Amino acid sequence: MIEWMEDLYAMDLNTLSPYIRVAWDSTLYPPVHLAERVIFDYELLFIKEGECEVVVDGNLYRGIPGDLFLFKPNQPHSLRTMDDRPLRQPHLHFDLYYRDDSPEVPVSFKPYERLSEQEKRWLRPDDLRDFHPPLPSHIRLNKPEAIEKLMQDIIFEFDRKFPYYETTAKGLFIQLWVLLLREIHWQRNPHLLSNREQLDRVKSYLSHHLHRDATLDELAELANMSKYYLCRLFKKAYGVTPIQYHVSVRLEKAKEMIRFTDLSLTRIAEELGFQSIHAFSRAFRMREGVSPSAYRKLR
Template identity: 50%
Template structure:
């Protein structure tokens, strides 16, 4: 799944109040469903797993997954939910919400079943998510429902953006839950990130970063890479090159002076690093600036 190409289509966005006695029998969906427990308790069975959902819990039902839902207790149950495709398709507007078992579907209905693209995520999103911060997810879900119901001009753009934000929050929380050691060191990592962004005029060493954070430099490299997707030295080089690009485009300073101001000993090492990061020589941006 290419996350950068996500183009969701929200099929249903509804705030549901469950009657006193209610049981959604086993079915298989064509699309994804996010079901949030706002009030009361429900029992959700997905494949061979059974969970009791309580306020603040979220359930992710995937395409083709056998599942059923049952109300528990006598108290009111409120479960806002969303049905959506991760990627808009030509038939997205024709596909309905399924209430059938897989074996009861027609050949045409079977073609509506979406691929489970979220299964490619690592770590994967669980079917039952006990949220650490349910208020953020709850707010987004109700904002999506409100937009979906009101259908103001260009509401599709707004709800799709909010769904992407919601999915990002879930994916990020799943990542932190799978890497608790990163959560405990997130303050130190952010401190280093800011330090690297503020010192683009020179090289920064691992020994220096280790002293600032109080973390051994070898463990520091691992933590930083897992948090930001690259080593601290790679991140710092990227920041220095970005600063250089800004100076090349918006000042008339010679390239040699810009190289020195970004911590490079000579124009040759500057050009090599620039081309490695950006794919072009520094002069490319000076020429482009001159053409404008």
């Protein structure tokens, strides 16, 4: 079950198949000015040490230790060191989805007008274009240590090239990507972060009380907030209302009981607190597209 945020619905994370092109912990020694360029793929650049000025699509950002930059395909950007301190910048170049030509595509250092026709064909589509609001180019991380560790783990795999390192790096990248999306979501919704403990308490309560209906009044009391505010926050955090979530986890339990026990459907409905076998069947069909009896025949 997808439990995250409206932003994530713009991307099917189940199909994510990243191709990591470059994984490098590099240091630039001032003075350095990387002139405006576009890249064919995506890049995540973490500021480990030093400071810099970064221009993305004409917008100026100051990068300090703990900051992360996300550059997208064909997005003009440039970088300049700000003082005499070295700029240490672990960074990754990647495709979010593997393509037939992924292994052939290099890293670009040219502006768009200097690209050859072949190089223009290497420009990846922006797979993040449907995010609303768009993912930011500059992210001041609340927990930079977690992001940096995953980036360094990926870099380590590419440096050592142990057997299956590319597959290991893909798994690490997916963890990194989800962590980054969560970070951005919490930053955009600080009211969810400040109420996260209450939301987790309600969610845990519902997951452990599958034997009966739950009411908004009791959940609001548990969370110590109004039921209207609870519904709004819960749906913003998990994509469904508390009652919809409760029905969902009860039906997941019902599927398990139908498949792996010989209990009658009436008994299953009773144990999961549905008012009748008819109410249970109706809810099951709405969610699964088949009746409980038809689902049992599939096992």
